[in-house]
Amino acid sequence: MSENDASLAQVFQRAETLFLDIQKSSLSSTSEEFQSKVNESIRGFERSGIMVRQLSLFSENEFMEDISTKDLRFLLTEYYLGELFLKRVSKDRLADLTISKEHFDHFLLQCETHDILTAQDKKYLEQITTDAPRDAATRRGEKIARFKREKEMRNQIEEFNKVLGTTSSGYEGELSSEIEDQYRDFVLLHLQYAIFQTMEQLVGIQQEIPMLKQIQERKAAEGSGDSRIAGRANEDTRDARVDDSRIWNATGPLMDPNGRPLRPFVITNKRAEMMAGVFRPGHSLPTMTIEEYLHQEMERGNFLSGGTEEPKKKEPDDNDEEAINAETIKARNWDDFKDDNPKGWGNKGGRIG
Structure with missing residues (x-):
């Protein structure tokens, strides 16, 4: 069967198998064989995406419950493309990152449209997109919770693989009513894991893209500077030697x-x-007056104003017997302490004899 005659399920399955082999591969990511598999898998998923659009499998008006169990896994197409473009090694890393981010964004948009994103996912997505300030303890707690969640999802996927007898998101046998429920939960778990990985990858992409842009701008500036210097050197050599x-x-x-x-x-x-x-003069002259220095330090917050008066001691209410008894006991304990520890008792330097 030629590639043009293959069904959507066959094209998707072939590309997904390649992707899973790449994930487990011990080859160097820069090797020709590894990159050949990456590009072949990209071509497979790009063809799957075209076929999904041609068949109009997903409608914006459909929720998750409206999508058939067999079609649910094709929502993973954009996620796989985002992961593969991150693994591709080319001369233009910035272009690959940009394409990867577009696929990840499209995948999350599909999941939100079909009501697959959970409230927890939406909250975390809002945090990474707005870069909301959080203290170190909060970030550490969130990181530990997300690590546990990722590990739990991986274990659940492995358990489903054993029960269903499959190594990918597809199921080749007939879907009975019992198997269909299990398989649907399995595909939804795949989607949840893909959502989790997508948001983690987006954090890294958002950090890497600005750095690559700065490098490109610096190279462009150095290139233009080199050309100006070379032109000036030629002119000096020719006309002004x-x-x-x-x-x-x-x-x-x-x-x-x-x-x-x-x-x-x-x-x-x-x-x-x-x-x-x-x-x-033989000494360094001041650069500012004392008033200017004090004003500057006050603006920096190095001087505290107010708070010099001792706080007034709160007198207990005459009707509050418990408070009065507590104050009385406290005063007696203090008197006993002073009797047992006369002033200067612990000062050995002051003792004679």
């Missing part, structure tokens, strides 16, 4: 009639330098 035989002529003129230097010289004002050295 100094005669080596006259450059150390200390008695000749500094410049020729065209303004070109004939010998090295430094423009200085010796008289001003000498005056500055002779008449300056």
Whole structure:
């Protein structure tokens, strides 16, 4: 059977099998064999995406319950493409990251449209998109919780693989009513795991893209600077070359009639330098007044204002017998302590004999 005659399920299954092999591969990510599998899997999922759109499998008006069990797994197409473009090694890393982000965004949009995103997923997605400030303890707790959740989902997927006898998201046998319920839960678990991985990958992409853009801008600036320097050097060599035989002529003129230097010289004002050295004080002069310094420190928050008065002691209510008894006991304990520990008792330096 040729590729053009293959069904959507066959094309998707072939691309997914390649993707799972890549995930478990021990090959170097830069090797030709590894990259060949990555590109072949990309072509398979891109063809799957085209077939999904041609068949109009998913409608914006459908919720998760409205999508057939056999069709649910094809929602993973955009997720797999996002992962594969991250694994692709090319000359333009920034372009691959941009394409990967577009596929991930499309996948999350599909999941939200069909009501697959959970409230927890939406909350975390809002946090990473708005970059809301959180303290270190909160971030650490969230990271531990998400790690546990990822591990739990992986274990559940492995259990489903054993029960259904499959290694991918597909099921080749007939779907009885019992098997269909299990398989549907299995595919939904795959989607939840893909949503989890997508949001984790988006965090890394959002951090890497600005760095790559800065590198490109720096290279572009260096390239334009190099071209200007090269042009200026050629012009100097061609039009303004100094005669080596006259450059150390200390008695000749500094410049020729065209303004070109004939010998090295430094423009200085010796008289001003000498005056500055002779008449300056022997100590460093202040750069600001005391008032300016205090005003600056107050703006920085290094001086505290107020709070110098001792807080007034709260007198217990005459009708509150418990508070009065507590104050009485406290005073007696303090008197007993002073009787047992006279002033200066622990000061050995002050003891004589």
